[in-house]
Amino acid sequence: MSWLLFAMLFWVVALWVNIRLANSSLSETRAVKLAVPVIFGVTVLVVWEGVVRGLEVPPVILPPPSAIAVKFATSLPILWEDFVQTFIKGTLTGYILGCGSAVAVAIAIDRSDFLQRGLLPVGNFIAALPIIGTAPIMVMWFGFDWQSKAAVVVAMVFFPMLVNTVQGLAASEAMQRDLMKTYSASYWQTLLKLRLPAAMPFIFNGLKISTTLALIGAIVAEFFGSPIRGMGFRISTEVGRLALDMVWAEIAVAAIAGSVFYGAVALIEKGVTFWHPSQRG
Amino acid sequence: MTSDAVIAARDLGLTFQTNDGPVHALKDVNLQIARGDFVSFIGPSGCGKTTFLRVVAGLEEPTAGQITVNGMSPDEARRARAYGYVFQAAGLFPWRTIAGNVKLPLEIMGFTRAEQEKRVKKVLQLVDLEGFERKFPWQLSGGMQQRASIARALAFDADILLMDEPFGALDEIVRDHLNEQLLKLWARTGKTIAFVTHSIPEAVYLSTKIVVMSPRPGRIHDVIESPLPRERPLDIRDTPEFLEVAHRVREGLRAGHAYEG
Amino acid sequence: MKSILPILTVVAAIIVLWYGAAVWLNSKWVYDQAARAGVEVSFSEVVKQTMNQERPKLPAPHQVAAELWKTTVEKKITSKRSLIFHSWITLSATLLGFAIGTGLGILLAVGIVHNRAMDMSVMPWAIASQTIPIIAIAPMIIVVLNSVGIQGLLPKAIISAYLSFFPVVVGMVKGLRSPGMMELDQMKTWNASPAQTFWKLRLPASMPYLFASLKVGIAASLVGAIVGELPTGAIRGLGARLLSGSYYGQTVQIWAALLAAAILAAGLVGIVGLIQRITLRRMGMAQ
Numbered sequence: 001m002s003w004l005l006f007a008m009l010f011w012v013v014a015l016w017v018n019i020r021l022a023n024s025s026l027s028e029t030r031a032v033k034l035a036v037p038v039i040f041g042v043t044v045l046v047v048w049e050g051v052v053r054g055l056e057v058p059p060v061i062l063p064p065p066s067a068i069a070v071k072f073a074t075s076l077p078i079l080w081e082d083f084v085q086t087f088i089k090g091t092l093t094g095y096i097l098g099c100g101s102a103v104a105v106a107i108a109i110d111r112s113d114f115l116q117r118g119l120l121p122v123g124n125f126i127a128a129l130p131i132i133g134t135a136p137i138m139v140m141w142f143g144f145d146w147q148s149k150a151a152v153v154v155a156m157v158f159f160p161m162l163v164n165t166v167q168g169l170a171a172s173e174a175m176q177r178d179l180m181k182t183y184s185a186s187y188w189q190t191l192l193k194l195r196l197p198a199a200m201p202f203i204f205n206g207l208k209i210s211t212t213l214a215l216i217g218a219i220v221a222e223f224f225g226s227p228i229r230g231m232g233f234r235i236s237t238e239v240g241r242l243a244l245d246m247v248w249a250e251i252a253v254a255a256i257a258g259s260v261f262y263g264a265v266a267l268i269e270k271g272v273t274f275w276h277p278s279q280r281g
Numbered sequence: 282m283t284s285d286a287v288i289a290a291r292d293l294g295l296t297f298q299t300n301d302g303p304v305h306a307l308k309d310v311n312l313q314i315a316r317g318d319f320v321s322f323i324g325p326s327g328c329g330k331t332t333f334l335r336v337v338a339g340l341e342e343p344t345a346g347q348i349t350v351n352g353m354s355p356d357e358a359r360r361a362r363a364y365g366y367v368f369q370a371a372g373l374f375p376w377r378t379i380a381g382n383v384k385l386p387l388e389i390m391g392f393t394r395a396e397q398e399k400r401v402k403k404v405l406q407l408v409d410l411e412g413f414e415r416k417f418p419w420q421l422s423g424g425m426q427q428r429a430s431i432a433r434a435l436a437f438d439a440d441i442l443l444m445d446e447p448f449g450a451l452d453e454i455v456r457d458h459l460n461e462q463l464l465k466l467w468a469r470t471g472k473t474i475a476f477v478t479h480s481i482p483e484a485v486y487l488s489t490k491i492v493v494m495s496p497r498p499g500r501i502h503d504v505i506e507s508p509l510p511r512e513r514p515l516d517i518r519d520t521p522e523f524l525e526v527a528h529r530v531r532e533g534l535r536a537g538h539a540y541e542g
Numbered sequence: 543m544k545s546i547l548p549i550l551t552v553v554a555a556i557i558v559l560w561y562g563a564a565v566w567l568n569s570k571w572v573y574d575q576a577a578r579a580g581v582e583v584s585f586s587e588v589v590k591q592t593m594n595q596e597r598p599k600l601p602a603p604h605q606v607a608a609e610l611w612k613t614t615v616e617k618k619i620t621s622k623r624s625l626i627f628h629s630w631i632t633l634s635a636t637l638l639g640f641a642i643g644t645g646l647g648i649l650l651a652v653g654i655v656h657n658r659a660m661d662m663s664v665m666p667w668a669i670a671s672q673t674i675p676i677i678a679i680a681p682m683i684i685v686v687l688n689s690v691g692i693q694g695l696l697p698k699a700i701i702s703a704y705l706s707f708f709p710v711v712v713g714m715v716k717g718l719r720s721p722g723m724m725e726l727d728q729m730k731t732w733n734a735s736p737a738q739t740f741w742k743l744r745l746p747a748s749m750p751y752l753f754a755s756l757k758v759g760i761a762a763s764l765v766g767a768i769v770g771e772l773p774t775g776a777i778r779g780l781g782a783r784l785l786s787g788s789y790y791g792q793t794v795q796i797w798a799a800l801l802a803a804a805i806l807a808a809g810l811v812g813i814v815g816l817i818q819r820i821t822l823r824r825m826g827m828a829q
Contacts, residue, residue: 015659022659033662040663061686118548122556128757128811129804130765133780136788136796141567141599175372178340182366184359185389193385197376215675223681223772224788231678236773239681242689247682258674275375275417 007050014043060242071245072252078234079253086231087257089146090218094153099210101154102161103203110169111187120166127159135221144225149218156217157210164209168202169195201276204269211261219254287351287441287473288314288337294345295332305498306332310346312492312501314475319467321484322477322492323530324537329499330477334443337475338366350441362390364441365434369449371426373418373433380405380414383433390437404432407466424455428462435470442474449479460486461515468511485526486518493530495537502537505529560603567599568592601794609798625802631779632767633806635695639702640763644756646703647710654711655718655744656736665715671708677701677766681773698770705766706759713755717748746825753818760810768803780806
């Protein structure tokens with residue numbers, strides 16, 4: 001009972017602190033903007049812990065955060081092995097191949113208005129489909145190991161990336177293209193000096209969307225078969241054994257990997273498109 | 282056609298085919314621009330003044346008549362880098378510094394690295410932008426951006442400058458200042474300038490020759506040779522001679538039904 | 543309309559490539575069979591045999607089409623082998639989840655826009671959640687709910703709901719905040735109440751953003767429902783068809799289920815798009 005009371009009390013105090021902070025004159029400062037969501041996050045964890053302990057929820061339904069943290073700390077070698085298998089091998093390989101080939105195809109069809117008019121709607125259409133469903137096919141074609149996961153990732157990121165790049169290549173203004181024409185610039189000069197730089201905000205938009213898609217693809221593809229390692233494999237087998245602390249630890253790895261991956265791409269974007277109004281801030 | 286005509290148009294016409302039928306953007310345009318002239322094109326929107334400039338630049342193909350630039354077709358003149366073009370907006374590339382923007386045409390045209398540096402320095406001095414080389418366009422005011430775009434057009438030393446309402450988006454105080462600077466630049470470099478505007482004082486203040494145009498179809502209504510001296514301080518705009526020319530331009534616009542548009 | 547020809551060309555090219563790939567991928571099996579039987583096969587014979595294998599590496603388009611026809615039109619929809627039956631199982635979970643996720647998402651967005659503490663606490667997490675593969679929780683939700691006796695539609699709908707929830711929150715907040723300073727000041731000059739500002743300015747202004755996220759949300763809901771059918775050896779739904787097809791090497795079945803899922807997704811996104819067009823046109827906001 002005392003756990004429940006503690007959780008309630010903590011929640012009320014944290015709520016009061018957050019309301020005070022949010023409505024104070026300091027609410028626009030960096031520190032407060034960071035503190036408020038952190039307090040909220042910590043509160044969720046404390047309430048979770050308190051409720052689970054207070055109501056004695058069995059760990060096969062919801063383990064407390066402390067148990068998950070312990071499991072995380074004691075399973076580092078396994079988590080690292082799974083991370084390497086799913087993220088480094090499956091996700092990253094597929095991401096680089098998929099995004100790279102999409103940009104290459106976008107440039108290849110750039111000169112053909114006909115192909116663009118055909119591929120853009122088809123690409124948009126395919127980007128909305130549940131491509132994740134190709135996972136069993138890829139596993140059949142490329143085997144259980146990471147190659148099939150990379151193939152699913154390629155299929156998932158290719159079309160969003162293609163659509164974004166094609167749109168980006170059309171993003172330069174007519175006036176800027178006229179300017180290049182008054183210099184008698186060649187096609188490649190215009191592409192390299194004007195249209196590719198102007199496309200960068202769109203290309204990075206695609207790259208950012210693709211980080212999440214890639215990780216989803218690699219994890220879900222492992223549900224259809226994988227060697228005895230990998231984040232998706234671990235989740236599905238540990239769920240079967242009702243070892244939920246391990247599942248949560250694996251989910252924590254996936255969350256960290258996903259946000260760090262996205263953050264890294266966003267950081268590169270900041271460096272490359274520093275000139276764009278959205279980045280000048 | 283006289284031999285010293287830099288730009289010569291004869292019976293020039295341009296018709297766009299649209300869904301609402303053909304639009305005559307230009308019709309029967311005859312004009313000669315001599316070396317060192319400062320020619321303004323004035324008229325309401327739709328009178329074809331910008332279209333004419335784009336035809337000179339080889340950005341549009343005329344559908345009738347002939348036009349030569351330095352004795353060549355506009356396309357040949359473009360490839361020979363006969364002119365620099367200044368658009369209505371500065372149109373600087375935001376990912377390049379001011380120096381980088383001015384360098385852009387030089388890179389495309391294959392100047393050596395050393396020559397690029399030398400020319401960037403020279404033209405930025407011409408437009409009073411020394412010290413801003415490393416700034417990005419969006420860190421500069423609108424007037425400074427437009428000066429940088431003029432420097433960019435001057436960088437490769439073409440002897441014709443085509444300017445399409447370059448100061449149209451700026452406020453009047455900045456515009457006065459830039460007009461004055463442009464006249465100085467013109468005096469120093471001796472370039473031939475074709476200048477599109479919809480401001481009567483601007484046209485009269487700047488030009489040796491004012492081309493009054495009227496819409497539907499776009500054609501030349503009147504060509505007014507300015508009696509003003511080449512040396513023009515800003516307060517020349519209060520003299521009777523200036524007001525007289527301005528009055529003639531206004532009359533021309535009215536007679537061309539410019540105010541109905 | 544002038545895009546029809548290019549689109550048809552691209553679609554035709556995809557089908558041609560598909561047939562080519564089918565010949566290429568399936569020919570190995572034909573050659574192996576022939577080698578085992580000790581006979582020579584001509585190329586045209588190989589092509590013919592790659593078109594109608596029972597378990598091809600890549601079924602030819604007409605095989606998939608035939609399977610689709612067989613399992614939709616020729617089977618009673620109550621049959622366990624009817625794709626319409628399986629599609630309906632998945633669709634119902636998708637729609638229920640989408641409705642829950644969208645409803646809660648809009649409510650939270652309204653709260654975030656009107657309450658500063660809520661905005662500062664929740665919004666960073668809602669945005670961060672877009673970058674993490676939350677679908678990884680799906681198997682756990684299914685199994686845990688199963689262990690407390692909740693089965694069938696609801697667990698899948700919950701997964702669908704939280705996958706559509708976050709895009710709707712983020713899009714709706716953006717939309718409710720889209721009116722500019724000038725429009726908000728205009729409301730102020732009329733002394734409009736917060737409720738009036740909400741109903742007459744913020745909510746209408748948010749519609750284009752809401753529909754954009756609804757399109758993302760419904761596609762995500764479908765993915766959630768399909769993935770929710772993977773664990774615990776579910777036997778009904780498109781996800782289960784994919785899984786059982788992959789267990790037994792029934793490639794034609796996998797492709798048919800995949801195509802059914804694609805048609806479902808296209809239909810759902812298309813319907814949302816249609817509602818978007820009608821709504822925005824009636825509001826005078828259509829481009």
